[in-house]
Amino acid sequence: MTRVRIIGIGSAAGDDRAGWLVVERLDRIGMPGCETVALDRPGLALLHYFADADAVILIDAMRGGGAPGSVRRFTLDDLLSLPTTSTVSVHGLGIVEALWLAERLDCLPPRLWLYAIEAGAVDAQSPAGAVVLESIERVAALIAAELSKS
């Protein structure tokens, strides 16, 4: 039985809630056999959630220059070919850095992919914007469909 963990990553800042909201939506749909987790800026702690999982699906907001609400799916290889944001982090760890670290420590899950939703406004303590809310539905449906096929 494949152990799937779905991790929504984000913060309370406006559209940065996108990852949490997708997880919330999936919880309402009901994903039998999957574990769902919502994390607030986990940084290094993300690696702890790779343990005992055959597949990990990450969901996060991104700043990729696209239209707010646009959705992209990244494979692990896609992610590992992105530039890490810094050579010397004086603060937390970004997702790409966390994945590289997991790769070096040999603790990546067998399968991992990420859904990214382009963020519009990320104001502190704000709710997510309307355009992103629509994308949340789409991403949740995509994930549900993907997992029902496998």
Added chain:
Amino acid sequence: MTERNVSIRVPILARVEGEGALDLAIRAGHIEELRLRIYEPPRLFEKLLEGRSYAEVPDIVPRICGICPVAYQMSAVNALESAFGVDVDDWVRAMRRVLYLGEWIESHCLHIHMLAAPDYFGYGNAIDMAGDHPEVVKRGLMLHGLGNEIMSLLGARAVHPVGVRVGGFHHAPPEDAVTALRARLRAALPQVKALVRWTASVPFPGDEQDFLCVSLRHPIDYPVAEGRIVSSAGLDIGVEEYEAHFAEHQVAHSTALYSLLHGKPYLVGPLARLNLNLDRLPASTRALLDETGIEWPSRNMFHSMVARAIEVHLAFVETIRLLEDYARPQRTYTEVSPRAATGYGATEAPRGILWHRYDVGVEGAIKYARIVPPTSQNQARIEEDLHQSLRAFGIDHDDDALRLHCEKVIRNYDPCISCSTHFLRLTAARR
């Protein structure tokens, strides 16, 4: 000796609303300009809190910092409970200490392994270091994970906060979860010892400086969630007296506000805490400290890494002690009756004293909030350190060497720069 004019700008993106940077100009062999601006106090959050109910404050303030949400909650409830005259009971006090120590473990392990260690082993970043020394980084990650578990046990890290409230906690963890975690913490103690010994073996630069240390002080315990404010120059005040001694000054050459104690820069954080509280260490931690071969109190900021590792050991020892014979209490919180009042609170975040003040109205709504984080308190000291360090290091080095040295000096302070993307970029201009 060749004289160079060097202008280095190290932009460090500080917050979404502000930018940080280190500007360094050297002319004719002298440091002509050294301007540091790496942290803006959370003014936006101070404003956001106005008009909100006191009960919402512990849910809002942990958003300020992704790395130390618990610290923000603790200083907030400390201040609000003092405003309302609330005395929390021993169970709450103990569990708050455990929760906070979980955050210390997480934060210190992150810093030691991901930020500080690569410098000393000649790596540009922790990822490259992990490739060559996976066992060191794995140990750090394992200990970090246990800190994370302690925090999760008491409801922190939850996206919708379920843990801390004014007066205590919303819930108590079940006995079996506590017993299981405590056993894992005990099993990890040899690794924690190994961590301390490893940090003590790191070849640190010798860089003795004179600086003022400031921390909390408690009659019995190593200071975490409560205490008076003391300094190495003899200051000993209640947290409510903070504003009479510590003041922010606009420095002439910078837009930053620097926090000064009686007009002087000062240090908060693990090295300051340890220097001022050597006699409050548990016996086993004290024994490890004595083994390091370092003379304490230390005047070398590079020993901060060892101070952090020592605090990780203390955190494990104390958490194991506090969770012994755990039982769920009858009540997880004390009832609170808000009143119009001003409350002050200070606790020791991983990076140092975090001080909060709230003016509360008759209905329990926040009228005014002031939050002074540790990193903004350290800015004047960091700048002073950079001046002294660069003089000791010598400025007759290439730009990359100068930049790296500045970064190492700044990193000793584990400055909380921001949860947004950041990078270090050197642009050197000759003039």
